[in-house]
Amino acid sequence: xxxxxxxxxxxxxxxxxxxxxxxxxxxxxxxxxxxxxxxxxxxxxxxxxxxxxxxxxxxxxxxxxxxxxxxxxxxxxxxxxxxxxxxxxxxxxxxxxxxxxxxxxxxxxxxxxxxxxxxxxxxxxxxxxxxxxxxxxxxxxxxxxxxxxxxxxxxxxxxxxxxxxxxxxxxxxxxxxxxxxxxxxxxxxxxxxxxxxxxxxxxxxxxxxxxxxxxxxxxxxxxxxxxxxxxxxxxxxxxxxxxxxxxxxxxxxxxxxxxxxxxxxxxxxxxxxxxxxxxxxxxxxxxxxxxxxxxxxxxxxxxxxxxxxxxxxxxxxxxxxxxxxxxxxxxxxxxxxxxxxxxxxxxxxxxxxxxxxxxxxxxxxxxxxxxxxxxxxx
Amino acid sequence: xxxxxxxxxxxxxxxxxxxxxxxxxxxxxxxxxxxxxxxxxxxxxxxxxxxxxxxxxxxxxxxxxxxxxxxxxxxxxxxxxxxxxxxxxxxxxxxxxxxxxxxxxxxxxxxxxxxxxxxxxxxxxxxxxxxxxxxxxxxxxxxxxxxxxxxxxxxxxxxxxxxxxxxxxxxxxxxxxxxxxxxxxxxxxxxxxxxxxxxxxxxxxxxxxxxxxxxxxxxxxxxxxxxxxxxxxxxxxxxxxxxxxxxxxxxxxxxxxxxxxxxxxxxxxxxxxxxxxxxxxxxxxxxxxxxxxxxxxxxxxxxxxxxxxxxxxxxxxxxxxxxx
Ligand SMILES: Nc1ncnc2c1ncn2[C@@H]1O[C@H](COP(=O)(O)OP(=O)(O)O)[C@@H](O)[C@H]1O
Ligand SMILES: [Mg+2]
Numbered sequence: 037x038x039x040x041x042x043x044x045x046x047x048x049x050x051x052x053x054x055x056x057x058x059x060x061x062x063x064x065x066x067x068x069x070x071x072x073x074x075x076x077x078x079x080x081x082x083x084x085x086x087x088x089x090x091x092x093x094x095x096x097x098x099x100x101x102x103x104x105x106x107x108x109x110x111x112x113x114x115x116x117x118x119x120x121x122x123x124x125x126x127x128x129x130x131x132x133x134x135x136x137x138x139x140x141x142x143x144x145x146x147x148x149x150x151x152x153x154x155x156x157x158x159x160x161x162x163x164x165x166x167x168x169x170x171x172x173x174x175x176x177x178x179x180x181x182x183x184x185x186x187x188x189x190x191x192x193x194x195x196x197x198x199x200x201x202x203x204x205x206x207x208x209x210x211x212x213x214x215x216x217x218x219x220x221x222x223x224x225x226x227x228x229x230x231x232x233x234x235x236x237x238x239x240x241x242x243x244x245x246x247x248x249x250x251x252x253x254x255x256x257x258x259x260x261x262x263x264x265x266x267x268x269x270x271x272x273x274x275x276x277x278x279x280x281x282x283x284x285x286x287x288x289x290x291x292x293x294x295x296x297x298x299x300x301x302x303x304x305x306x307x308x309x310x311x312x313x314x315x316x317x318x319x320x321x322x323x324x325x326x327x328x329x330x331x332x333x334x335x336x337x338x339x340x341x342x343x344x345x346x347x348x349x350x351x352x353x354x355x356x357x358x359x360x361x362x363x364x365x366x367x368x369x370x371x372x373x374x375x376x377x378x379x380x381x382x383x384x385x386x387x388x389x390x391x392x393x394x395x396x397x398x399x400x401x402x403x404x405x406x407x408x409x410x411x412x413x414x
Numbered sequence: 415x416x417x418x419x420x421x422x423x424x425x426x427x428x429x430x431x432x433x434x435x436x437x438x439x440x441x442x443x444x445x446x447x448x449x450x451x452x453x454x455x456x457x458x459x460x461x462x463x464x465x466x467x468x469x470x471x472x473x474x475x476x477x478x479x480x481x482x483x484x485x486x487x488x489x490x491x492x493x494x495x496x497x498x499x500x501x502x503x504x505x506x507x508x509x510x511x512x513x514x515x516x517x518x519x520x521x522x523x524x525x526x527x528x529x530x531x532x533x534x535x536x537x538x539x540x541x542x543x544x545x546x547x548x549x550x551x552x553x554x555x556x557x558x559x560x561x562x563x564x565x566x567x568x569x570x571x572x573x574x575x576x577x578x579x580x581x582x583x584x585x586x587x588x589x590x591x592x593x594x595x596x597x598x599x600x601x602x603x604x605x606x607x608x609x610x611x612x613x614x615x616x617x618x619x620x621x622x623x624x625x626x627x628x629x630x631x632x633x634x635x636x637x638x639x640x641x642x643x644x645x646x647x648x649x650x651x652x653x654x655x656x657x658x659x660x661x662x663x664x665x666x667x668x669x670x671x672x673x674x675x676x677x678x679x680x681x682x683x684x685x686x687x688x689x690x691x692x693x694x695x696x697x698x699x700x701x702x703x704x705x706x707x708x709x710x711x712x713x714x715x716x717x718x719x720x721x722x723x724x725x726x727x728x729x730x731x732x733x734x735x736x737x738x
Contacts, residue, residue: 110635130638143636146462147654156650157640208640 061086061244062107062212067116069102076102078268079116084246084261089238091247093255094265095291100248103265104214107246108137121211136205137214141221142197144189150176150200151185157208171207179203179237195226202237212244219254231258252292256280264288281340282324282410289338289412294373296344296383298337299414302329310411312337315379319356321409329411336414341386343408346374347401358383358402365395376402443577447570461628462655497713503706519707528692528708535689536715538603539671542610547618547663549611551656554622555648559634576616580676583613588680603686606678610671617670618663625659626652657727665723669716 062084069077077099084090092100105111107118109130117124125133136157144153155172163171176182179199189197198218205213218234219227235258238245249255255262256276263273272284283289286297300314310323314337321337323329349359360378372390376383383402387393503509507516522528553572557565575583587609591599599605629652637647653660675690682691689712696705 108635108639110638129643130635131641131643135639137635137639139632139636141630141632143630143632145633145636145651156637156642160637160640160642160646160650204636204640214639 059086060084061088061121062090062246063117063119064103064107065117065119067103067106067113067118069099069106069111069113075268077106077113080265080268080270081116082263082270082273084244086244087242088260089235089245089247089258090261090263091249091255091259092263092265093249093252093292096250098265099268100250100265101216104137104216104246104248107212108135108214109133134211135214136208136210136212138198138201138205138216138218140217142189142201142218144197144200144204146189148189149185150181150187150189150192153189153200154185154204154207156204161208175203175207178206194222195230198222198230202234206237206241206243210243212246213238215245215247217249218247220249220251227254234258256292264291266291283338284326284412286336286338286412286414294341294384294386296337296339296341297412298339298381298383300335300337302331302333302335304331305329312411315381317358317379319406319409321406321411324411327411327413334414335411338410338412339404339408341373341384342371342388343404344383344385345403346376346385346387346396347403348396349399349401356404356406358404359399360402361399362397374400376400378402439579439582440574440577443574444570446577447573451566458627460630462630462633500706500709500713503702504710506703508703509706516703519703520711522704523692523707523711527687528704530685531687531689531692532708532711534603534686535672535712538607538610538688539668539715539719541607542614542671543664543668545607546611546614546667547660550615550618550663551622551653551660553615554619554626554659555652558623558626559631559644559648572619573616575613578613580613580674581679583609584677584680600681600683601685606681606686606688609677609681610667610674613674613677614663614667614670617666618659621659621662621666622656625656629655661723661727665720668719672712672715 060083063082065081066079067077067081068075068079080099080103092103094100102111106113107120109125109128113126118126120133120135145156148156151172154175155168158168158171172185173182176185179202181196181199181203184192184196189200192200198221201218202215215234219230222230231254234245234247247255247258256279259276261273262276262279263270264279265271266287271288272279274282279288280292283292289295289297298314300312303311303313303318305311305323306320308323309320310329311318311320312335319337329335347357358378360376360383363375363377363382365372365374367390370388372387372395374385374387374396376385385402387396499509502513504519505515505517506513507518523532550572553568557569557572578586587605591605599608633651633655634644634647637651638644642650672688673690675694678688678691679694682688689708693705693708693712696702696708
C-alpha cells in the first residue's frame, strides 16, 4: 500500500512539477476571513514544504478550523490567496481541490459499511469495482482494520472510527491531507498511541499533512513545522525546537509549556551578548536574533523549568546561582515540580527522575545556565 | 375567519372581499412566520454527528406509560365509534333504519362516473405525492444547506401554503389559470394535481428541514472533500438518511390529497371529479349509503398507502444505526 500510494504520488508530482527538496506545497498569502465584524482569521501568511507534517496550534477559537476549512474549500477567504502545488485554488470548488479532510468527529457515513465508507471517494471518481475493492482492502490493511470491512461505523470503537476516517481520505491518494483535531475525542492513552501511528503513516507516504490541534504536546511531538495561532493571527511559525526554546512572545512561551517569564531591563549590548538586569541581579545571555535591543529596553527572560536545577543552599557555583526557598512542590511521576521563591518571585523548577534524588525543602539554590535563557521583547 | 371567507365566496360570490379576507389571513401567517424564525434562529438540533454511537433508550416510568395508555384508549374508542358507524352504514341498506347487510352501495360507487371519480382520486393523490415529496426534500436541502441570497424568501414561499385554506388555494388556481389556452391543464386534471402538490409542500418541506437539521454538516463536507459535488453528496449521503422525511412528505400529501374537498371544489370538471366531490354531492342528495361507502373506500385508500409505506420503511436503514 505504501508503495502503491508512493508510486501514485510520485507519478502525480512528476507530471505536475518537478520535485525540488524543500519545495513549497501549500502557501497562504495574506488570507483573511470574517464572520460578521471581527475577523476569525486575520491576514495570515505561511508556507508548508512538500512532504512535511505541518501543524496549526493554538487555543480554542483562535481560527485554526476556519483556516483549515478555507484550504479545504468549505469557506471562501474574504482576502488573500491560497496556493496549492503552485496553483491558486481560491475559486476551485471543494470537491476538485484534491485535499482530503479528516474531521474532528470523523464524519463517517452511518448508513454505509466500513468498506463503503472507505470506497466512497473511489466510487465518486468512477474507479471500476475490481480496482476499487482492491484498493479499499489494501487501505484497510494499511490502517490496521483488515478484518472489519463489513462492520458498521457504530460497531467500532472511537480509535477504529478514527482509522476508518483516515483510511477513507488516504485511499484517494490526495495531494494533501487536512486533519482537524482528529485525536481530541479519544482517551489519553489511545491518543498518544495514534499520534505515533499518524506520524509513521505520514513519513511512510511522504504526504503533506496539515494538522490542527490545541494540544502543544501533540504539536511538538508530531510536527516538522508548527504555526502557533492566537486571535486569528500566526504569532510564530517554525520547527518545534524553535517554537519551544525561542518563542517570540510571552503568549507563545506560555502556550507551548510551563515557563518562567522574568521581567528585566537591558543594561548593555556587547556583540553577541546582552546584559540584562532583573531585580538586584544581572545576567549575561546570548543576544536573540531578529530582535533589536538597546540599553533601557524592557524584556523578559524566558527559561523552561527543566533547564533549571536545584542545589543545596551552599553548593559550589555552577553557572548562575539564585538563592531561594521552596514554596510548594508537586510530584508528577516522571518529574518533581518545585515552585521556588527567589527575591519575592516564584520560579518553576523541574527535577527529572525524582526517585533518584532526595527532595528539596526550605532554602535552596536555583542553578541556571545562562545559555538556556532566552530573551523576548516586552 | 376561514368560515367567514368561505361564506363570502359561497354565499355572495364576492371574490374581492374574499381576497381581502385571505390577505388578512396571510398577514397573520406572516407574523407567525417571523416569530418562528426568531425562535429557532441559530439553534442546533444535530443528532447524527459524525461519531457513530449506539444509545439505549431511557426507561419510562410505569405510571406514565399507564396514563398515556389510558388517554390513548379513550381517543381510540372515539375514533373507532366514528369510523365504525361509517363502515356499518356503508354495508347496510339505510342505516340506522334498515340494517340489512348489502354490498349494493359499493357496487354503486365502483361503477360508471363514480368509478372514474375513485380512480381519479387515486391517480391524483399518487401523482401529487410522488412529485410533492421529492420537490419538498430538494427545496428543504436548498434552503437549509444553501448559502445563497434570498433563501429566506423561498423558505417563506414554501411555508405559506400551510396558512392558506384549501379553498383559497383552489380559487387562486382557478383565477390564475382561467385562460383559454391553458384549458388543457384543467381538462386532464393537471391543475388539480398542481394545486395538491403545492398545497401540501409545507409538510414535506418542514419534515425535510427538520431531518437535515439533525444531520451534522460535516457529513456533506466529508462527501465533498472526497470528491463529490454537493448534489452528489446530497444524493449519496443525505438522501439515504432522510428516508423518513421523504416518507412523511409522501404519505401526508397522499392522505391529504385523497381526502381534501376544499382544494378541488373549484377546480374539478365533469371528467376530473374525485371521491370527496362525489361524497359531497351524495350527501346533498341525502344518499347516506352511497356517501358512506365512498368515504370508506376513500379512507381505505389512505390506510392502504399508510400500510404500504410502513412495510417499505421496515427494511430501512435507521438513522445513526446499523441495518434494522
Ligand atoms: N460559521 C461560523 N459563523 C460565525 N462565526 C464563526 C464560524 N466559524 C467560526 N466562527 C468564529 O470564528 C472564530 C474562530 O473559530 P475556529 O476557526 O472554529 O477556531 P478554532 O478551530 O481555532 O477553535 C471563533 O470566534 C468562532 O466563534
Ligand atoms: Mg476547531
